[in-house]
Amino acid sequence: MGKPKNNTQAKVVVNTSSVYELKTACDTGLKEFLRSRGYEEMHTHTDVKLILGYIGVVFCAIDFAYSWKYPFEQTKWFSYISVAIYALTSALALVYSYAVQRDTFFVGYNKAKGHVVSAGSRTKSGEDTYRLTLTTRPIRGRQDPPVFNSKPVELKQSFASWFHEDGEFASAKFNADVESAIDALLAKKSE
Incomplete structure (x- = not known):
């Protein structure tokens, strides 16, 4: 016999003078709320950055193995190439973070409802304001997009x-405010 699950949420306490802790607690609360509503998280942004990082690391590992076996004069051309590839993939990951991902911290889909919700948050220095931006789009390839x-x-x-x-x-x-924002986001056009 297994233990019964405890459905109560753990008490979250943060330092109220740290905007970073406040923002992180709100971001985590939103993720938990969306997961409880049937949204499955998509990890596309993380996957892209990981692939770019792995490509750079693989080239450096090959360079290390090659340099271990042969003298420097014979391997220096490959060292130049591997360092350049590592620098390029690191730069691409940085550009991806700033240009594509921006402040998005959650992208999730709900197959039953047929849409993807993206959530991004930001705070401004010196302000006690949390800015949450929610966007949606239909799931790609769906025959009857809402x-x-x-x-x-x-x-x-x-x-x-x-x-x-x-x-x-x-x-x-927090959940009540987020739920009303999501309801407004998913409302059909009145046209």
């Missing part, structure tokens, strides 16, 4: 509305 409001929905709110004075995360309030 019609969505194509405009992103932005939820902008002070961290104080989701955290108690002692730093405890008020997940019920």
Whole structure:
């Protein structure tokens, strides 16, 4: 006989003077909320950056093995190539992070509902405001894609509305605000 599952969420307490901790707690809370609503996370952004990193590391490992067996004069041309490939793949991963991924921290799909939701968050230095941007699109290749409001929905709110004075995360309030934002995002066009 297995132990019964405990459905209560763990208490999350953060340092309220750290915007980074507040943002991270909200990002994690959103991920948990979306997973509880049937969204499966897609790891495309991470996969692209990992592949680029592995390509650079593989070339450097081959260079190391080649340099181990043969003298430097015979292997220096391959060392130049492997270092250049490593630098190029690292630069491509950086450009991908800034140009494509940007502030997106969650991309998830719901097969039953037929759409993908992307969530990005940011904060500005010196402000106590969490800016959450939600976008959606139909799942690629679906025969009957639903019609969505194509405009992103932005939820902008002070961290104080989701955290108690002692730093405890008020997940019920956060989840209610996020749910209303997602409902607005998934509303069909009124045209």
